[in-house]
Amino acid sequence: MAVIELDHVTKTYKSRGRRTVANDDVSLRVDAGEVFGLFGHNGAGKTTIVNQLLGLLKPDSGSIVIDGKDITKNRNLGRYLCSVQPQSKTPLGELTPRAVTRVMGQMRGISADEVDRRTTELFERLDIMQWADVQGNKLSGGVLRLTGFCMAAVAPGRVVILDEPTNDVDPVRRRFLWSAIRDLTKDGTAVVVVTHSIREAESAVDTMVILNEGKVITQGDVHQIKSETAGNRMKLEAVATAPEDRFVKPAWGESLKVADAKLTLAFERELAAEALKWAAEQRDGGLLAEYSLTEITLEDMYIELVGNKGAVAGVNR
Amino acid sequence: MSTGSKLKYVIELQARKQGSYLVVFSIIMIVIALGVAIGFSYLMRSPEGGDMLYLATGAPTIVLIMTALVTVPMQNAGAKMTGYLDFVKALPVGRKLFLIADVGIWALVTVPAIAISVFVAHLIFEPGYAISWTIVPAFVLMVLSCFAIGYGYSFVMPAELAMALSQLIAFISLMFSPINFPIERLPGWVQAVHEVLPIYHMAEVMRASLAHTTFEAEPISYIMLGAWTVVGFFGAARFLERA
Numbered sequence: 376m377a378v379i380e381l382d383h384v385t386k387t388y389k390s391r392g393r394r395t396v397a398n399d400d401v402s403l404r405v406d407a408g409e410v411f412g413l414f415g416h417n418g419a420g421k422t423t424i425v426n427q428l429l430g431l432l433k434p435d436s437g438s439i440v441i442d443g444k445d446i447t448k449n450r451n452l453g454r455y456l457c458s459v460q461p462q463s464k465t466p467l468g469e470l471t472p473r474a475v476t477r478v479m480g481q482m483r484g485i486s487a488d489e490v491d492r493r494t495t496e497l498f499e500r501l502d503i504m505q506w507a508d509v510q511g512n513k514l515s516g517g518v519l520r521l522t523g524f525c526m527a528a529v530a531p532g533r534v535v536i537l538d539e540p541t542n543d544v545d546p547v548r549r550r551f552l553w554s555a556i557r558d559l560t561k562d563g564t565a566v567v568v569v570t571h572s573i574r575e576a577e578s579a580v581d582t583m584v585i586l587n588e589g590k591v592i593t594q595g596d597v598h599q600i601k602s603e604t605a606g607n608r609m610k611l612e613a614v615a616t617a618p619e620d621r622f623v624k625p626a627w628g629e630s631l632k633v634a635d636a637k638l639t640l641a642f643e644r645e646l647a648a649e650a651l652k653w654a655a656e657q658r659d660g661g662l663l664a665e666y667s668l669t670e671i672t673l674e675d676m677y678i679e680l681v682g683n684k685g686a687v688a689g690v691n692r
Numbered sequence: 693m694s695t696g697s698k699l700k701y702v703i704e705l706q707a708r709k710q711g712s713y714l715v716v717f718s719i720i721m722i723v724i725a726l727g728v729a730i731g732f733s734y735l736m737r738s739p740e741g742g743d744m745l746y747l748a749t750g751a752p753t754i755v756l757i758m759t760a761l762v763t764v765p766m767q768n769a770g771a772k773m774t775g776y777l778d779f780v781k782a783l784p785v786g787r788k789l790f791l792i793a794d795v796g797i798w799a800l801v802t803v804p805a806i807a808i809s810v811f812v813a814h815l816i817f818e819p820g821y822a823i824s825w826t827i828v829p830a831f832v833l834m835v836l837s838c839f840a841i842g843y844g845y846s847f848v849m850p851a852e853l854a855m856a857l858s859q860l861i862a863f864i865s866l867m868f869s870p871i872n873f874p875i876e877r878l879p880g881w882v883q884a885v886h887e888v889l890p891i892y893h894m895a896e897v898m899r900a901s902l903a904h905t906t907f908e909a910e911p912i913s914y915i916m917l918g919a920w921t922v923v924g925f926f927g928a929a930r931f932l933e934r935a
Contacts, residue, residue, distance in 0.1 A: 426778075429781075429782045430782075431778060431781055431782060454781075454782045454783065454784055455784045458784070459782050461775075461779045461782075462775045462778070462779070464774050464775055465774065465775050465776055465778075465779045466709075466774050466776055467709065468708075468709035468710055468711065468713070469708060469709060469710065469711030469712065469713070470705070470708050470709045470711075474708055475705070478701050478704055478705050478708075481697075481701055482698065482701045482702075482705075482783060482784055482785060483784055484693045510711075511709075
């Protein structure tokens with residue numbers, strides 16, 4: 376069942392006579408109980424989508440339906456239906472993680488006992504109990520980010536929106552966080568994750584959309600998109616110890632790139648043995664250092680799809 | 693959930709966020725109020741009853757202006773730049789509750805400064821206070837108009853501009869406003885400007901409530917404050933509700 380449906384949403388910013396199309400005819404759908412990845416370069420229009428869901432911005436055209444309610448008609452509903460992780464720079468002042476999580480939970484109408492239970496559960500889960508009663512202005516970026524997650528997750532409702540939830544968070548707690556995110560979906564909550572960390576989101580998201588310059592360039596089930604785009608390919612990654620012109624692409628290789636002392640060679644899966652042999656030869660020839668064969672990742676596909684030219688000047692709203 | 697309990701949570705959020713800063717600020721305001729009542733008296737060779745009463749009844753107005761038109765706008769401009777206002781706007785409560793909660797908290801911060809400065813000035817100078825019952829509605833009207841303007845301009849204007857304006861207001865209200873001296877001492881055109889701006893009318897209403905046997909405020913002062921209240925809150929509410 377769809378919890379979020381955007382239908383042909385367009386949003387334009389006008390500033391000093393210049394028009395910037397932040398969302399260009401965006402249609403997407405997020406189902407109940409799934410983790411949805413919202414990917415794109417800076418300025419691709421991700422934050423604009425989030426702000427329209429929350430009713431902080433109004434689309435120029437198109438409709439946005441959350442949990443069956445048209446929030447383009449009643450913009451104020453958005454923030455009641457979605458609980459959002461605040462932006463990382465949002466100051467908490469002297470509020471402690473425990474205090475602010477409690478207030479957020481109670482504001483969403485859950486009882487004091489339930490709030491305490493959920494808060495303890497989340498803090499233990501993310502291993503941040505030692506900072507539970509430390510003032511926000513004394514906390515590190517990572518703990519603030521995790522606190523922000525708890526603020527959104529304490530009373531999740533139908534939709535939880537997370538903006539770069541893992542930035543500044545240490546690798547161990549990142550894993551705790553991804554598993555806590557998965558837990559949220561158990562009772563049908565849809566989780567929208569906005570992130571640049573596609574590599575780590577890959578195993579955590581079910582469906583996704585990639586935005587580029589305000590437009591949807593691909594969306595759907597992550598595994599399906601991967602198998603369609605990556606097909607039956609793999610890649611060889613190696614540390615290149617020689618400049619690019621010393622390498623000759625083998626006939627069976629699809630593409631060979633050398634950049635920043637890193638060699639990447641894509642090829643069909645059944646040629647893995649050939650690839651390993653080739654790599655060993657190159658190493659013996661002094662052209663490569665350590666090497667490995669890996670799957671094509673979602674991030675590789677993302678870069679392939681969006682390309683480097685997708686990097687436009689960031690407009691943050 | 694009732695609006696009352698939502699308001700309670702917004703107050704809790706705002707009060708606990710600022711925490712000890714609110715206490716520090718109310719102490720600073722006490723110092724400023726005493727500074728105006730006592731410190732400014734040194735400017736005069738021999739403060740006579742009338743002049744002293746001007747200072748003693750002007751100090752509470754200065755406290756309100758410094759809080760609502762200088763400090764709070766600075767805070768709001770900062771809140772705008774750090775994205776805190778966007779956070780507030782995305783909370784699952786009516787956005788006007790934020791305005792109500794914040795005005796309530798900051799209005800309370802001014803009370804000790806006003807009460808203590810009046811009390812201390814009375815002990816030292818006995819300037820001739822005669823506190824009327826109208827102090828309560830007058831205080832409410834001044835609080836509303838002052839904060840309405842403070843929130844209004846700091847929300848509507850770009851943050852950097854609002855910060856600059858707040859500093860200008862601090863300077864002008866201390867030096868060039870008929871709060872601590874009679875308006876007749878100012879050049880005619882400045883008087884005319886003050887007839888339209890709210891500062892003079894605030895001072896008039898405050899004086900009439902604190903020393904009603906000596907001063908009287910014209911009805912126009914109450915009307916002007918009412919009008920500024922409406923304009924200010926309209927601007928602030930529009931900013932909060934705007935998409």
